[in-house]
Amino acid sequence: MPLKHYLLTPGPTPVPERVALAMAQPIPHHRAPAFEALFAEVREGLKWIYGTQQDVLTFACSGTGAMEGALVNFLSPGDAILTINGGKFGERWGKIGRAYGLAVEELKVEWGSAVEPRAVEAALRENPKIQAVCVQASESSTGVAHPVREIAAVTAKTGALCVVDAVSALGAMALPMDEWGIDVLLTGSQKALMLPPGLAFAAASEKAWRRAEGAGLPRFYFDWRREREMQRKNQTAFTPAISLVLGLAEVLRWMREMTLPAIYARHDRLARAARAAMEAIGCALFAKAPVVSLTTVLSPGGIDSDKLVKTLKTKYGVTLVGGQDAAKGKIFRIAHLGYFDDLDIVVAVAAIERALADHGWKQEPLGTGVGAAMKVMAEAAG
Amino acid sequence: MPLKHYLLTPGPTPVPERVALAMAQPIPHHRAPAFEALFAEVREGLKWIYGTQQDVLTFACSGTGAMEGALVNFLSPGDAILTINGGKFGERWGKIGRAYGLAVEELKVEWGSAVEPRAVEAALRENPKIQAVCVQASESSTGVAHPVREIAAVTAKTGALCVVDAVSALGAMALPMDEWGIDVLLTGSQKALMLPPGLAFAAASEKAWRRAEGAGLPRFYFDWRREREMQRKNQTAFTPAISLVLGLAEVLRWMREMTLPAIYARHDRLARAARAAMEAIGCALFAKAPVVSLTTVLSPGGIDSDKLVKTLKTKYGVTLVGGQDAAKGKIFRIAHLGYFDDLDIVVAVAAIERALADHGWKQEPLGTGVGAAMKVMAEAAG
Numbered sequence: 001m002p003l004k005h006y007l008l009t010p011g012p013t014p015v016p017e018r019v020a021l022a023m024a025q026p027i028p029h030h031r032a033p034a035f036e037a038l039f040a041e042v043r044e045g046l047k048w049i050y051g052t053q054q055d056v057l058t059f060a061c062s063g064t065g066a067m068e069g070a071l072v073n074f075l076s077p078g079d080a081i082l083t084i085n086g087g088k089f090g091e092r093w094g095k096i097g098r099a100y101g102l103a104v105e106e107l108k109v110e111w112g113s114a115v116e117p118r119a120v121e122a123a124l125r126e127n128p129k130i131q132a133v134c135v136q137a138s139e140s141s142t143g144v145a146h147p148v149r150e151i152a153a154v155t156a157k158t159g160a161l162c163v164v165d166a167v168s169a170l171g172a173m174a175l176p177m178d179e180w181g182i183d184v185l186l187t188g189s190q191k192a193l194m195l196p197p198g199l200a201f202a203a204a205s206e207k208a209w210r211r212a213e214g215a216g217l218p219r220f221y222f223d224w225r226r227e228r229e230m231q232r233k234n235q236t237a238f239t240p241a242i243s244l245v246l247g248l249a250e251v252l253r254w255m256r257e258m259t260l261p262a263i264y265a266r267h268d269r270l271a272r273a274a275r276a277a278m279e280a281i282g283c284a285l286f287a288k289a290p291v292v293s294l295t296t297v298l299s300p301g302g303i304d305s306d307k308l309v310k311t312l313k314t315k316y317g318v319t320l321v322g323g324q325d326a327a328k329g330k331i332f333r334i335a336h337l338g339y340f341d342d343l344d345i346v347v348a349v350a351a352i353e354r355a356l357a358d359h360g361w362k363q364e365p366l367g368t369g370v371g372a373a374m375k376v377m378a379e380a381a382g
Numbered sequence: 383m384p385l386k387h388y389l390l391t392p393g394p395t396p397v398p399e400r401v402a403l404a405m406a407q408p409i410p411h412h413r414a415p416a417f418e419a420l421f422a423e424v425r426e427g428l429k430w431i432y433g434t435q436q437d438v439l440t441f442a443c444s445g446t447g448a449m450e451g452a453l454v455n456f457l458s459p460g461d462a463i464l465t466i467n468g469g470k471f472g473e474r475w476g477k478i479g480r481a482y483g484l485a486v487e488e489l490k491v492e493w494g495s496a497v498e499p500r501a502v503e504a505a506l507r508e509n510p511k512i513q514a515v516c517v518q519a520s521e522s523s524t525g526v527a528h529p530v531r532e533i534a535a536v537t538a539k540t541g542a543l544c545v546v547d548a549v550s551a552l553g554a555m556a557l558p559m560d561e562w563g564i565d566v567l568l569t570g571s572q573k574a575l576m577l578p579p580g581l582a583f584a585a586a587s588e589k590a591w592r593r594a595e596g597a598g599l600p601r602f603y604f605d606w607r608r609e610r611e612m613q614r615k616n617q618t619a620f621t622p623a624i625s626l627v628l629g630l631a632e633v634l635r636w637m638r639e640m641t642l643p644a645i646y647a648r649h650d651r652l653a654r655a656a657r658a659a660m661e662a663i664g665c666a667l668f669a670k671a672p673v674v675s676l677t678t679v680l681s682p683g684g685i686d687s688d689k690l691v692k693t694l695k696t697k698y699g700v701t702l703v704g705g706q707d708a709a710k711g712k713i714f715r716i717a718h719l720g721y722f723d724d725l726d727i728v729v730a731v732a733a734i735e736r737a738l739a740d741h742g743w744k745q746e747p748l749g750t751g752v753g754a755a756m757k758v759m760a761e762a763a764g
Binding site (some may be wrong): 005008009011012015020023024026027028029030031032045060061063064065068095096099100102171188192196197198217218219220221222223237238239240241242243244315319336352 | 387389391393395396397402403405406408409410411412413414418442443445447449450477478481482506568572578579599601602603604605619620621622623624625626695701703745758
C-alpha cells in the first residue's frame, strides 16, 4: 500500500473534513444577500477570536500581504520602525519596511530566543521617532513566542504602534487584542484557523486608525480604510476568496462549539506532550521560550535535520519541516496548531523515534518518547 | 421545494464538480516535491492558455492585485500612463495609478462602446511620455471587448507597454500574448478558468521585464521579479493558495482534453445564442462590440433592471447581475464564460422571459427567446 500521508507542518495545517466539504459547496455570488449574511457571521466570529470591538478585515492574500498592509496603512515615507528580528518572519518586517522606504531599526535576537521587553523599552527611549514596533507572536522559523503582552504594555506608554504578526499564533493561544492593547493584529487562514492558505485577517486599534489618516505610503489592494468601509457593509472592496470564506464560516462555528478556553488548553497540552517526548529521547529543544503552536528540536548526534525530514517523508509518510537559514540542517519542527489532537502527536513522535533510529540515534528503547507524550496527555485528562 | 440556484454572473462562475472535488483533497505542503511537480504542470498549462514563452506567475489575490502589480513593477513615480476608461474596470486603472503617484491620462470611452485604436495612436503621438497603455480585453461592467490586438500593434511601434486586464476574457477567447505582442497580460481564477476567486495570474514580455529593472515604484507582496525567480523553481515567494492550485491543475487538464479551439467556439456559440434570444424578445443589446464572455442587455420598457434581477433571484433562483454606476438600473448582464453550456443559456433566457412578463413586458409569446437561442445552437451543431 502506498504510504498514508500525515501533514505536521506549521502551515499549511490539516483541513477538517467538514470544512473541506463546506468549501466544495457551489459558490455564491459575493454581492448577493446570502453571502452578506455569511460574511456578517464571519466578521462576528473573527472579532470573538481577536477579542476586539474593532473590525477584523478579511483579505484574499497570504499572511505577508497583511504584514505589508500593517505597514503601508499606518506609516509615511521615512518613518522609523523597530523590528524584532529573531527569525525568518521577524526579518521580513525589515524587508517590507525597506521596500517602502521606511527607516528600519532592527532589534536582533538570537535565533531560538525571545526578545526582552526591556530591550524594546530601551530602543524606544533611545529613538523616540520610532512609529511602530513590529513583532511576531509566534516566530515559526524558531518556534519562539515573543512576549507580545509586555511589548504592547511598553508601546502603550509611547506614540508607537504595537504591530503583531500572529499568523501561526492566533487561534492557538489567547491574544486578546483590546485587553492587551495590541494596535495591529494580523493572521492567516492556514494555521490554527484550519483552512487552506489564501486568506489573511487584520484589525487595528483606535490609535492605529487615527495614525492611518495621515499615513503617506502608497497602497491600493491593501488599502485597509477602503476595506473597512466596505466590510462594514458585509462586502469586500474586491472579489473575495469565496470558497475559503465558506470554509471559514464552518471553522468559526466549530470553534464556538469547542470554546476558546478548550482550544487553547488543547494546544497547550499537545505542546507539553511534544516537548516531554523529545526530552525523553534525549533531544534538546531549540526554542528557549517555546510557543504552543510548534515544537522545534535540535537534531541530535550531528544528524542533518534535512535528511531526517526526508526519511520521515519517504519512509513514514510524515511531513515535518526542517530549519531555515541559520537553523538549516540543525533543527526539525513538529507542528501542533489547528486540527491536531493527542494521537497526531503520538504519530509524529513514533515516526521521529523510528527515523532517528534509522539515522543511528537510539539512546532509549523505541516508544520512550511516545510514552512520555502519553503521560502528559493522560495527566491532562485527569 | 426551495428554489434550485443557478449562478449566471460574470465572476464568480460555476465550479465544475471534478474541480470542487480536487480542491477538497488533503492539502499538500507547498515546499514538498509533490506540490512542486503539480506547480510545474500548472505553469506549463498557463503558458499554453496565454500563448507565451514567458513565465506566467500565480498570486494569491483577486484580479485587482494583479492590476496593481501590472503597474508597480514596471513604472516609476510620476510616469505617465494612458488608461482606457469605458467602464468600472477601465476606471480602476486610473484609481490604482493615482494611488501610486502616476500621471494618469484617461481616454474616456462611452459606456457600451469599444475604444478606437486610432484614438490610442493619437494619444500616444500627442504625449510621447506615456509609458503604458492600460486596457481591458473584456470590460465586464459593459460587456465590451476592446480591440486588444490592434492596441498592441500600436504600442509595439512606441516605447509604451500594452497592459491588458483579461480577467473576464482569458480562457474564453484567444489572446495569444506573444503573437499579438501584449506586454503585460493578467487574469483571475473565477472566470473562464472555472475556479473560485482567490488566484490571479500575470505574464510580462521581454520589453516589460527590461522596463522592470529601472521601475521605482515600491512593492513587496506584488514584486513580480522575486516571484519569477521563485516560480521558476516551482515555488512561490509566499504561501500559495494551495487548494485553488489543486483545482487549477484539474481545470488545466480538463481544458487540454477539451482543446482551446473547442472552448473558444463554445463561448462564441453561447454568446451568439444569448444575443439572438434577447433580440428575438425585443431587448436591445447594450454593448456595441460585445465580448464572448457575457451579454449585456438594456432593460426594456423602462423596467428597473435591479428589480428584474431581484425577481430572477427570488422567484426563479437565477442569479444575474444588473448594471453598475452609469448603467445602474438600466442593464442586466447574462454571463456565459467558463463552465457554461447550451442548456445554461436556455435556463437563463427562459427565466428572463418569465421575469420580464412578471414586470409587464411581453411582446412575444413565451419561449420566443429560448427558441431563437436554440436555433443558433442547432445551427452551430450542424
